[in-house]
Amino acid sequence: MSIQYAILGLLSEGPLSGYDLKKIISESETLYWSGNNNQIYRPLVKLFEEGLVTKQVERQEDLPDRKIYQITAAGEEALKAWLLSTPPAPDLKHELLIRLMWADHLEPDELADLIDRYEADIQTYLLMHQEKQKRDGAQDTSRRGTLSRLIHENWIGFYRHELDWIKHLREELNSHS
Amino acid sequence: MSIQYAILGLLSEGPLSGYDLKKIISESETLYWSGNNNQIYRPLVKLFEEGLVTKQVERQEDLPDRKIYQITAAGEEALKAWLLSTPPAPDLKHELLIRLMWADHLEPDELADLIDRYEADIQTYLLMHQEKQKRDGAQDTSRRGTLSRLIHENWIGFYRHELDWIKHLREELNSHS
């Protein structure tokens, strides 16, 4: 999936500039893109050419012009069609698992070290998501709020599963040596 | 991570041709690449130029020559250095979650449909991994076998978690309408 539908989705909530989009995307964990310039401005030109968004230039004194993008009816249609399409299965790239395939090249303590470092990273990510969950109004009871909470819960559950599995991994490896 | 370390890893178990590598990679779930030609033959040339593998041409009658690649000492070093480097956190691209961000554009039954279709796909993937787990000698008690089992368990746990979360998602959405 390209970033363009995420842009359409964000614009469906209201007009935004490229700069705004860039910030939102780079700060979101679920929208996994880096949110670099090329990834925003290029697709916006394409969306504009396809008539899915309109552009409005806002002059500013002493600052570059702001180009405010707004979704069109065609854009909303494209967004809805995408929303209705079956999402592909999650695409998980798990480098630790790949390294484990050849872990017999490592000494037991080298492997244990690797796992420790990995676990620390996962713990950090878990904390990040838990904090975000708290900040993002966990007590919002609207349908919107419920969905947002459920999205965060998926991430938190994912990292918890990973930590549980690491524990299991360690036990198995220890009982083996 | 590029595919080249996976290639080095596979070659560390013994010499293989590009065609062999292609088959192994495309049939592996953990090695998530498509295993298309361009993804194998191009990196092999690069690995050869860098002196991480050697090439040996095997003539065949009525069939194209086989080019057998073998890992060098430098290749083994590069592989080990990579194995020791801290793996990045898992990179999960979860399009259902992205769609859920704008699920208020959908009717409740459209959303329910989407979730059903998604669940069916996840169930298929879970079954695939469980079958592979069975075939890949679950009773191998060597360190190698243990690691292989643990890798599969990670995947199976991931899909199980996803299915549990879908159940939870449905309940929350139902109790909401």
Add this chain to the structure above:
DNA sequence: TTTCTCATGTAACGCGTTACATGATTAC
């Protein structure tokens, strides 16, 4: 007769990444 396996490779494209580039304002 069509498809699969063996065995190699090339071409074109999509999408994402980092780094480069400008330039004023504000905060530490």
Add this chain to the structure above:
DNA sequence: GTAATCATGTAACGCGTTACATGAGAAA
């Protein structure tokens, strides 16, 4: 004085994808 924020964009590169190309033998 250094960095961050606002605001736009370009250039070059990495890596992955599908499709194209050849050509023989074996199996369905």
